[in-house]
Amino acid sequence: MTRIDRNAVEVHGIVKHYGETKALDGVDLAVREGTVLGLLGPNGAGKTTLVRVLSTLIKPDAGTAFVGGYDVLRQPKQLRRTIGLTGQYASVDEALSGYENLYLIGRLLDLSAKDAKARAFELLERFSLTDAAKRPAKGYSGGMRRRLDLAASMIGRPKVLYLDEPTTGLDPRTRNEVWDEVQRMVGEGSTVLLTTQYMEEAEQLADELTVIDKGRVIAGGGIQELKTQVGGQSLQVRPTRPAELPEMARSLQEAGIPATFSEESGLLSVHLTDEGQLTTVIGVLGTRGFGVAGIDTKLPSLDEVFLTITGKSSVPAQARDKEPVA
Numbered sequence: 330m331t332r333i334d335r336n337a338v339e340v341h342g343i344v345k346h347y348g349e350t351k352a353l354d355g356v357d358l359a360v361r362e363g364t365v366l367g368l369l370g371p372n373g374a375g376k377t378t379l380v381r382v383l384s385t386l387i388k389p390d391a392g393t394a395f396v397g398g399y400d401v402l403r404q405p406k407q408l409r410r411t412i413g414l415t416g417q418y419a420s421v422d423e424a425l426s427g428y429e430n431l432y433l434i435g436r437l438l439d440l441s442a443k444d445a446k447a448r449a450f451e452l453l454e455r456f457s458l459t460d461a462a463k464r465p466a467k468g469y470s471g472g473m474r475r476r477l478d479l480a481a482s483m484i485g486r487p488k489v490l491y492l493d494e495p496t497t498g499l500d501p502r503t504r505n506e507v508w509d510e511v512q513r514m515v516g517e518g519s520t521v522l523l524t525t526q527y528m529e530e531a532e533q534l535a536d537e538l539t540v541i542d543k544g545r546v547i548a549g550g551g552i553q554e555l556k557t558q559v560g561g562q563s564l565q566v567r568p569t570r571p572a573e574l575p576e577m578a579r580s581l582q583e584a585g586i587p588a589t590f591s592e593e594s595g596l597l598s599v600h601l602t603d604e605g606q607l608t609t610v611i612g613v614l615g616t617r618g619f620g621v622a623g624i625d626t627k628l629p630s631l632d633e634v635f636l637t638i639t640g641k642s643s644v645p646a647q648a649r650d651k652e653p654v655a
């Protein structure tokens with residue numbers, strides 16, 4: 330067995346073409362054990378195709394990938410025992426009740442009858458499905474199916490969990506439940522590969538992000554890192570004496586730091602292009618005796634990052650992330 334050090338998922342040069350369509354065109358990525366990787370990309374970027382390759386549901390045309398140290402091509406059986414998958418499209422058995430769906434999966438995963446029953450009830454409870462537990466899933470709403478699907482993927486406490494747009498179509502309360510559950514799984518040691526169109530979701534859950542478009546990785550890294558790469562930081566200074574704004578800006582300009590100010594907001598703004606500038610700004614303002622009541626640094630939102638990188642906005646308005654303040 331090929332054990333890959335500390336990376337629960339490793340993808341090397343995966344290619345998958347459908348005729349002329351390059352669904353995946355040489356993708357490399359890694360997910361560190363016990364972390365959440367957010368896989369972002371516009372519609373048709375190749376996210377679901379990658380999840381399918383990593384679940385052994387389809388074979389890549391080229392490249393290699395390991396999950397939990399198992400090779401997708403050579404060790405598919407072991408690999409499948411390592412993973413849980415919530416696909417983009419629901420996969421519950423419509424004729425069975427919520428409870429039966431979960432119980433059967435538990436049994437398929439070799440849990441004893443008693444454990445399968447207990448686990449099914451536990452997950453039904455966690456996903457607010459207890460009341461509907463005995464009803465056939467065909468009568469469930471979209472959100473309920475989604476929750477049942479998620480519960481199903483968590484039955485075996487998989488080491489690696491793939492969540493392909495897990496909260497699309499869920500109301501905010503249910504979305505929060507799903508987020509809590511994912512965080513709990515990660516807290517228990519699971520590794521998660523999460524595809525999402527919601528930047529807020531990525532911001533909440535992901536430790537690192539990989540952005541793909543047209544089957545290729547176009548950016549990656551930590552959330553703050555990506556924001557910094559794309560937009561740089563903007564430093565906002567609130568003076569104790571707003572009348573001094575023009576003078577403060579002039580002093581900074583003399584020190585070689587482009588600064589602007591707005592009388593209306595009462596703020597001095599400096600676009601920081603490297604980290605050392607923050608120290609310089611504070612130094613200049615201090616030595617010249619300007620009073621500072623507060624400072625803030627602002628990063629671009631993840632929406633802006635996504636838009637800049639892919640040239641497309643993929644985010645529904647209700648999921649817009651709040652401006653973080655560093």
Ligand SMILES: Nc1ncnc2c1ncn2[C@@H]1O[C@H](COP(=O)(O)OP(=O)(O)OP(=O)(O)O)[C@@H](O)[C@H]1O
Pocket residue numbers: 347350351352370371372373374375376377378379417
């Ligand atoms: N079975 C298939 N046959 C033909 N083309 C396919 C097939 N599966 C995916 N594709 C194509 O591959 C590309 C990537 O699709 P994929 O479903 O992986 O994108 P995605 O990033 O998951 O998109 P979305 O955000 O819409 O779910 C698309 O152009 C899609 O039409």
Ligand SMILES: [Mg+2]
Pocket residue numbers: 376377378417493
């Ligand atoms: Mg998809």
